[in-house]
Amino acid sequence: MPDVIRPGNGHTDVPDVTAPESSRAGVPDVIHLDGVSRVFLTEPPVHALSMISLRVGQGDYMAIVGPSGSGKSTLLNTLGLLDRPTSGSYLLDGIETTTLRDGARTRLRGRKIGFVYQSFHLLPHRTVAENVMLAEVYGRSGRSGRRRAEDGPAGVRAGAAFGRRGRRRRAEEALEKVGMTHRVGFLPGRLSGGERQRVAIARALMGGPSLLLCDEPTGNLDSRNTEAVLDLFDGLRDQGLTLLVITHEDAVSSRAGRRVRISDGVLTEE
Numbered sequence: 116m117p118d119v120i121r122p123g124n125g126h127t128d129v130p131d132v133t134a135p136e137s138s139r140a141g142v143p144d145v146i147h148l149d150g151v152s153r154v155f156l157t158e159p160p161v162h163a164l165s166m167i168s169l170r171v172g173q174g175d176y177m178a179i180v181g182p183s184g185s186g187k188s189t190l191l192n193t194l195g196l197l198d199r200p201t202s203g204s205y206l207l208d209g210i211e212t213t214t215l216r217d218g219a220r221t222r223l224r225g226r227k228i229g230f231v232y233q234s235f236h237l238l239p240h241r242t243v244a245e246n247v248m249l250a251e252v253y254g255r256s257g258r259s260g261r262r263r264a265e266d267g268p269a270g271v272r273a274g275a276a277f278g279r280r281g282r283r284r285r286a287e288e289a290l291e292k293v294g295m296t297h298r299v300g301f302l303p304g305r306l307s308g309g310e311r312q313r314v315a316i317a318r319a320l321m322g323g324p325s326l327l328l329c330d331e332p333t334g335n336l337d338s339r340n341t342e343a344v345l346d347l348f349d350g351l352r353d354q355g356l357t358l359l360v361i362t363h364e365d366a367v368s369s370r371a372g373r374r375v376r377i378s379d380g381v382l383t384e385e
């Protein structure tokens with residue numbers, strides 16, 4: 116839990132790293148960090164993130180590199196609303212997240228963010244389709260759960276699509292995006308590593324997130340499957356998805372349009 120939350124806390128003199136193309140054109144940033152720090156109050160305290168300012172626009176594809184222990188996961192957890200900064204401001208699609216209560220953060224995460232990890236985290240006794248569908252049952256409760264006042268009339272209409280059939284259809288659409296519709300009934304154990312990661316990406320795409328956060332997504336893949344996943348990322352970026360990818364592989368970071376380095380919690384753009 117954070118000790119102090121001071122959104123917009125006077126750190127406006129912190130230079131922004133760079134403004135993304137899209138924000139210059141008047142489109143809101145997907146990510147806008149302003150003076151974000153994260154201190155773990157251990158003995159001694161760890162300054163995992165120090166005064167990070169960063170703007171990422173829609174359709175940006177950014178690699179995050181840096182040595183072990185430099186703060187990459189802490190940054191990804193912060194961006195993914197899994198952790199709160201100790202201080203600073205984080206606007207996600209224009210929404211100040213640091214002052215939101217836990218429930219609102221969970222719903223926002225469910226609506227806007229997909230996660231992809233090195234180990235695919237697929238349930239072994241569930242089919243490909245079921246694994247993808249379960250994203251809405253567990254990870255996206257804000258979307259599939261009880262309708263909220265702010266959903267408005269569209270939410271009433273959408274409510275009809277929240278049953279199992281709607282989920283199944285959306286899962287098949289997500290699997291189509293990753294080229295895996297021919298394996299919907301397979302159990303994960305019968306898939307190659309590359310195919311498993313594509314299913315995990317389909318699961319992350321459920322709910323139509325605006326941001327995909329990936330932690331070493333090709334870490335368990337050979338070079339051929341790495342290329343396939345990177346091609347997929349290119350396609351998703353072309354469709355307007357924003358991608359942030361932690362990686363230590365040059366083959367991955369060289370494909371991203373932007374590259375930032377974290378060193379002892381300090382971020383610089385390369």
Ligand SMILES: Nc1ncnc2c1ncn2[C@@H]1O[C@H](COP(=O)(O)OP(=O)(O)OP(=O)(O)O)[C@@H](O)[C@H]1O
Pocket residue numbers: 155156157161162163181182183184185186187188189190
């Ligand atoms: N819950 C925690 N409590 C205390 N310190 C932590 C905690 N989580 C991370 N840290 C520390 O914060 C720093 C940054 O950790 P982080 O996991 O973000 O690094 P990383 O760059 O992702 O490392 P790696 O590449 O090895 O995964 C490290 O010094 C780590 O020991």
